[in-house]
Every structure is written in structure tokens, then in C-alpha cells.
Amino acid sequence: MTAHPTTSRFKDNAHEALGDDQLQKAMLNVRAGFIDKRAAVAAKLPEFEALRDSARDIKNHTLAHLDLYLERYEQKVIEAGGHVHWARTAEEARQIIIDLCQKSDAKIVTKGKSMISEEIALNAALSKAGITPVETDLGEYIIQLRDEAPSHIIAPAVHLNASQVESDFRRVHTHLDADRDLQEPVQLLTEARQVLRDRFLSADIGITGANFLVAETGSSIIVTNEGNGDLTQTLPKTHIVIASIEKLVPTLEDVSQILRVLARSATGQEMSVYTTFSTGPRRATDVDGPENYHVVLLDNGRSSMLGTDFQDMLRCIRCGACMNHCPVYHAVGGHAYGWVYPGPMGAVLTPTLLGVDKAGHLPNASTFCGRCESVCPVRIPLPKMMRHWREAEFSRHLTPATQRFGLAFWAFFAKRPALYKNLTPWLMSLMHLLGRDKGYLRALPLASGWTDSRDFPTPQGGTFQSLYRKQKSNGRAA
Amino acid sequence: MSARADILSNIRRSLGVTGEEAPRLTNVEQRISTAPRGLSVGRSQLPRQGQIDLFKQQAESALASLTELDSYEAVPAAVADYLRSNNLPAALRIGHDPRLDGLDWGSTAIDLLHGPSDGQDMAGLNHAFSGVAETGTLVMTASAENPTTINFLPDYALVVLHEKDITGDYESMWANLRQTYGKGTMPRVVNWVTGPSRSGDIEQVILLGAHGPRRLHILMIKEQD
Numbered sequence: 001m002t003a004h005p006t007t008s009r010f011k012d013n014a015h016e017a018l019g020d021d022q023l024q025k026a027m028l029n030v031r032a033g034f035i036d037k038r039a040a041v042a043a044k045l046p047e048f049e050a051l052r053d054s055a056r057d058i059k060n061h062t063l064a065h066l067d068l069y070l071e072r073y074e075q076k077v078i079e080a081g082g083h084v085h086w087a088r089t090a091e092e093a094r095q096i097i098i099d100l101c102q103k104s105d106a107k108i109v110t111k112g113k114s115m116i117s118e119e120i121a122l123n124a125a126l127s128k129a130g131i132t133p134v135e136t137d138l139g140e141y142i143i144q145l146r147d148e149a150p151s152h153i154i155a156p157a158v159h160l161n162a163s164q165v166e167s168d169f170r171r172v173h174t175h176l177d178a179d180r181d182l183q184e185p186v187q188l189l190t191e192a193r194q195v196l197r198d199r200f201l202s203a204d205i206g207i208t209g210a211n212f213l214v215a216e217t218g219s220s221i222i223v224t225n226e227g228n229g230d231l232t233q234t235l236p237k238t239h240i241v242i243a244s245i246e247k248l249v250p251t252l253e254d255v256s257q258i259l260r261v262l263a264r265s266a267t268g269q270e271m272s273v274y275t276t277f278s279t280g281p282r283r284a285t286d287v288d289g290p291e292n293y294h295v296v297l298l299d300n301g302r303s304s305m306l307g308t309d310f311q312d313m314l315r316c317i318r319c320g321a322c323m324n325h326c327p328v329y330h331a332v333g334g335h336a337y338g339w340v341y342p343g344p345m346g347a348v349l350t351p352t353l354l355g356v357d358k359a360g361h362l363p364n365a366s367t368f369c370g371r372c373e374s375v376c377p378v379r380i381p382l383p384k385m386m387r388h389w390r391e392a393e394f395s396r397h398l399t400p401a402t403q404r405f406g407l408a409f410w411a412f413f414a415k416r417p418a419l420y421k422n423l424t425p426w427l428m429s430l431m432h433l434l435g436r437d438k439g440y441l442r443a444l445p446l447a448s449g450w451t452d453s454r455d456f457p458t459p460q461g462g463t464f465q466s467l468y469r470k471q472k473s474n475g476r477a478a
Numbered sequence: 479m480s481a482r483a484d485i486l487s488n489i490r491r492s493l494g495v496t497g498e499e500a501p502r503l504t505n506v507e508q509r510i511s512t513a514p515r516g517l518s519v520g521r522s523q524l525p526r527q528g529q530i531d532l533f534k535q536q537a538e539s540a541l542a543s544l545t546e547l548d549s550y551e552a553v554p555a556a557v558a559d560y561l562r563s564n565n566l567p568a569a570l571r572i573g574h575d576p577r578l579d580g581l582d583w584g585s586t587a588i589d590l591l592h593g594p595s596d597g598q599d600m601a602g603l604n605h606a607f608s609g610v611a612e613t614g615t616l617v618m619t620a621s622a623e624n625p626t627t628i629n630f631l632p633d634y635a636l637v638v639l640h641e642k643d644i645t646g647d648y649e650s651m652w653a654n655l656r657q658t659y660g661k662g663t664m665p666r667v668v669n670w671v672t673g674p675s676r677s678g679d680i681e682q683v684i685l686l687g688a689h690g691p692r693r694l695h696i697l698m699i700k701e702q703d
């Protein structure tokens with residue numbers, strides 16, 4: 001699981017993924033579920049492109065003044081009766097949360113979807129401390145039952161098919177009638193709703209992430225479609241928000257600008273169903289809501305990204321559009337990336353957070369087709385940053401000699417005829433999968449990838465594409 | 479050094495600043511005090527009736543249902559109708575909003591339950607602070623009058639919205655909220671609600687009624703001339 005990243009084995013992971021029929025079937029849903037919807041909803045808003053600029057500028061402004069906005073935010077949270085805890089590392093964040101749980105003698109903790117919680121491997125730590133974490137987002141709940149990591153940042157169970165979910169529910173929900181009908185997805189949803197309703201009502205603490213933190217008001221914001229985050233934070237006595245420091249925005253107006261591009265980029269909705277602005281604990285005039293409100297602010301390497309080539313990555317609003325549009329992600333799914341952040345944003349972020357020695361392969365898992373950047377709502381230059389990593393990796397001599405020449409994901413094989421022959425079937429299936437979408441092969445600018453790394457020695461054996469063609473004409477492949 | 483001091487000083491080192499620079503302090507102060515509106519969205523810059531129509535259209539396309547009422551007094555009968563037509567028991571969870579409380583519920587067979595929802599209610603009714611036309615979004619504010627749990631726990635969420643409380647865009651709604659609550663002060667929770675609860679987590683097919691309400695019904699009170 002998340003505590004044990006397998007990022008360093010990206011190539012093996014990818015290989016396995018390509019041979020996994022269930023996964024390949026499920027991954028078709030990414031394209032159907034996200035790409036067309038985003039395009040349609042963006043087309044309905046003439047200002048969409050200008051709003052992307054605006055979102056980018058707001059994030060840039062905030063990052064340039066991050067220290068001051070954090071101080072301001074903290075002051076407002078305290079004024080509203082909340083508490084702010086600062087965590088330099090994942091370890092510190094886990095400890096703060098466990099202490100808070102233990103102080104209130106918590107046994108059951110419900111959780112809204114939070115990538116930061118995944119990043120710090122919170123569930124494992126809670127369990128170890130004798131506290132039961134219950135994921136309440138349907139996708140997170142499903143993968144928790146399977147003891148898996150999310151394979152997508154907004155659709156954690158996108159790698160699964162309904163029949164797999166059905167067998168997990170039958171395996172775990174043993175208190176329910178064994179002969180019940182679970183053929184239809186809606187029956188699965190209803191069952192999860194019933195099972196989790198009891199959990200919501202019995203939890204001692206609710207933990208949510210935050211999509212944004214507002215400096216002006218000291219508010220934390222969650223955006224969901226299910227309403228699980230709201231039940232998580234409203235019903236228990238204590239609400240803990242876990243958020244990383246770059247989630248800050250200055251004002252309510254600023255966040256409104258960004259919200260206009262978030263849902264549209266993420267799920268192709270005009271607006272998500274629930275956007276919730278929470279400010280402090282229950283007031284004297286309230287009859288519901290948590291009595292205690294805590295925010296854990298996590299750094300975990302982010303402050304060191306400021307002022308570097310990777311600062312732009314801190315604009316990320318975790319919409320998932322880059323992976324939804326990534327041909328490599330479509331082909332191998334999220335688990336191949338081996339940790340919590342998959343796809344192009346993961347390829348940039350994971351080496352920063354885990355270290356380039358563990359995740360140096362990821363930035364090579366790219367065709368440099370540029371689709372990720374073309375859809376990113378905050379215009380993060382993802383391909384450029386992947387190239388930064390490859391250069392960093394090169395200069396640090398962390399890769400095997402054969403991989404230093406860039407394009408390792410492809411060139412590795414192109415350079416080694418023997419290995420290449422053995423691995424041809426999986427490369428072929430990758431190519432086949434990439435080619436499943438009309439135009440993808442054309443859009444795979446392997447050539448431009450080569451050009452971009454021309455300052456490196458050109459590998460022998462020509463480009464992958466030329467080898468591919470040669471192989472094909474020799475009748476050895478496909 | 480405390481984690482707080484460490485993180486702040488690391489940020490400052492990375493940005494090459496001390497935190498004392500006057501221009502930076504001014505930037506932040508101004509941004510927060512003036513809260514510039516940013517880019518406005520043309521679709522909601524409409525005459526009054528256009529905004530109201532846009533709200534209806536957008537709320538319905540987010541799969542909420544909507545009934546227009548000529549007066550606030552028509553709410554109990556409309557709720558009774560709605561419960562009947564959905565084969566629901568004649569019971570309704572409400573908070574302590576004097577506007578809702580003051581209605582003549584006795585003319586209906588509805589059993590009123592007051593206070594926050596305990597998760598056993600089929601239907602609940604709250605009064606919205608505002609509606610935002612650009613996306614058909616309801617804006618609910620937490621209080622004893624309109625408890626947050628009523629927005630989320632009942633299977634059927636009913637919401638009363640005054641037509642006059644509809645704004646074109648989010649920014650105009652924030653301006654009204656600041657007038658009501660004061661600049662920089664928020665109600666404990668502000669909930670934007672756009673349609674009923676849903677999930678796409680199983681095979682990316684959207685299904686209604688995840689953890690929140692399965693249905694969202696808006697009772698919109700027309701403006702009196």
C-alpha cells in the first residue's frame with residue numbers, strides 16, 4: 001500500500017498492468033467518463049480559457065506570498081475558535097493526528113477523501129494505534145476494503161469493474177443476506193450508503209482534506225459529489241482537516257474563480273454537488289457541527305519546491321485532468337506509478353516527495369504529447385517539468401548508464417535488441433493500447449521527445465518508431 | 479525550532495524574502511481588504527428575470543427539481559404535495575427558522591420534527607441564504623434555524639429559496655454574505671449545493687443518492703410586486 005511505494009519498479013508495474021484484462025477494461029471508462037464531458041462543459045463557458053489564466057495567476061500570487069497568507073490564515077482560524085498544527089513531515093502529521101485521536105479517546109474515525117491522508121499513509125498509522133479509520137468516499141471505501149492505494153486522484157477505484165466491487169461487498173458485508181441482488185451498480189451504491197450511514201453516526205472524529213484554505217476568513221473548503229465529506233465533518237465531536245501548505249488562496253473571490261475551473265476540469269460538471277466552506281467549530285447559536293476544529297498544515301518538502309524549477313507544481317488543484325488525458329496513464333493505470341500520485345502530476349510530484357532515487361523513472365513515463373499541459377486548469381507546464389527531472393536525474397547519475405539518454409521508457413528497449421525481443425509483446429501491447437484512440441499514435445511525438453534531448457548522445461539503433469516499423473516489416477512483431 | 483517557525487523560515491528562504499518587506503505586506507493586506515472580483519462570467523450578467531430563469535435552468539440541469547410558489551404561505555401545501563407524490567410519510571424535519579415555523583402547518587397532515595437531523599428522517603426542509611444563477615447553486619448557512627444536518631441526512635432535501643435572494647454570480651452572493659455577517663467573518667458553515675448527491679465511483683457511471691440526499695427539491699418563492 002501507500003506506505004511501501006513501488007515507484008522504483010515502474011517498468012515492471014507497467015508491464016503487469018498491460019497484461020491485466022480487468023484493468024484494461026476498466027481504464028476504458030476513464031476516457032468515456034472524463035474527456036468528452038470536460039470538453040463539452042468547457043465549450044459552454046466562453047471565459048473558460050481566461051479563467052484558467054486567472055486561476056494560474058491567483059495561485060502564483062499566493063505562492064509568492066505564501067508565508068504571509070499562512071500567518072493570516074492561522075490567525076483567522078484561531079479567531080474562529082479552531083486550532084492550527086504545523087507538520088514539517090509526514091511523520092509529524094501522523095503523530096499530531098494520533099495524539100488528537102487519543103486525547104479524545106477515539107475508536108472510530110470517519111474520513112473524507114484526502115490525497116494528503118494517502119501521502120502521509122495515515123490509515124496504516126491509525127490502525128497501528130488501535131483506531132479504526134473508515135473511508136467514506138465510495139471509491140476510497142472500495143479500495144480500503146481491498147487494501148489498495150487509489151489509482152486516480154479523484155476516482156480512486158477507477159481501475160475496478162462493478163463485478164469486482166460486488167465480490168468485495170459480498171466478502172466484507174457478511175451481515176447482509178447472502179442471496180441479495182447486487183447486479184446493478186445502483187444496488188452497490190445503496191448498500192454502501194446503508195453500511196456507511198451507521199459509521200457516520202457512530203464516529204468519534206471526522207478527518208477530511210481540504211481543496212482550499214482561505215486566508216481572508218480562515219475557512220477550509222471541501223468539494224465533493226457524494227456528501228460524504230460533509231457527513232464526516234458534521235456528525236462527530238471533532239473535525240480534523242489535513243491540508244498541505246499550498247492549498248492557500250487569499251479570498252473568497254479568488255477561490256470562486258478557481259472553483260469555476262475545478263469541477264469543469266475534473267468531472268466535466270459545471271459545479272460539483274457540494275462545496276463546503278467551514279470556519280471553526282460549532283458556535284453558541286448552532287445545534288449541530290463539530291465541537292472541536294483542528295487543521296493540520298503539512299509541508300513535507302513543499303517549502304523547498306518554492307523558488308525552484310518545480311514551484312509551478314504547487315499550483316496543482318488536484319483535478320485529475322492531466323491523467324484523464326494521458327495516453328500512458330490510460331495504458332498502465334494509476335497503480336503502475338507505485339505511489340499515491342499517478343499520471344503526469346504524479347510523475348512530477350512523486351520524485352519531489354519520495355526522492356529522485358526512488359521515483360526517477362516516472363518522468364520518463366511520458367510521450368511528451370503535451371495533452372496534460374493543454375488541459376491543466378492552472379497551466380502547469382508538466383512536460384517541461386518532467387524534462388527538468390530527467391535532467392536532474394541525469395546530472396545526479398542516479399540512473400543506469402543506458403537510461404541517462406532520456407526517453408528511457410522507450411529508448412531502454414530500442415537500445416537493447418535482445419531485451420527488446422523479449423519485451424516486444426508488452427511494448428506492442430502498449431503501442432496497441434495507445435493506438436486505441438484514433439490519432440494517439442500520431443499524437444505520440446516520440447520524435448519530438450528525441451529532439452528535446454538532443455544534447456544527450458543519440459542512442460544507437462534509431463528511434464523506437466523506426467525499430468517498430470522495421471520489426472513489423474520483418475514480420476517479427478505483432 | 480518549532481515546526482511552525484521552521485516551515486515559515488524555509489518558505490522565506492526559498493522565496494528569498496524575510497517576511498518584513500513592505501511591498502509584500504501591502505500586497506497581502508490589499509488583496510484581502512479589497513478582495514478583487516476577478517474575471518466575471520458573462521452568462522450571469524443578465525437582467526433580473528434572466529438571472530432567475532438561468533437559476534431554474536441550471537438547477538434543473540444539475541438534476542434538482544423546482545416548484546415556483548406565489549407566496550411563502552403556500553409552502554406547507556407544496557411540501558405536502560411533494561411528500562404525497564413521492565409516496566413519502568407525512569413527516570418533515572425542520573430547524574427553528576421563524577419563517578418556516580410561523581407557517582400554518584396545521585392545515586396539512588404533516589408531522590413536524592424540530593432540530594438537527596439524526597439520520598432517521600426521510601424528508602427535511604431548510605431555508606436557503608441565496609441561490610447563484612450561473613450554476614443553479616443553493617447557498618445554505620449553518621445555524622439553529624437551518625441546521626447543516628438537514629441538508630445532508632434526509633433522503634429528500636427540500637429547500638425554500640426567495641427569488642429575491644438569487645444572485646447572478648458567486649461574487650455577488652459573497653458581497654451579500656459579507657453584508658449580513660461582516661467582512662472576514664463567516665457562518666460556521668456555508669454549503670453550496672448544486673443538485674442531489676451522486677457518485678461516479680463505480681465504472682464512472684453517475685448514480686444519484688450517494689451519502690447525501692437522493693433528491694433535491696427547491697420551492698422558489700416568487701417576488702411580490
Ligand code: SF4
Pocket residue numbers: 315316317318319320321322323345372375376377378379380382
Ligand atoms: S497538474 Fe493540473 S491537470 Fe494535473 S491534477 Fe494538477 S491541476 Fe489538474
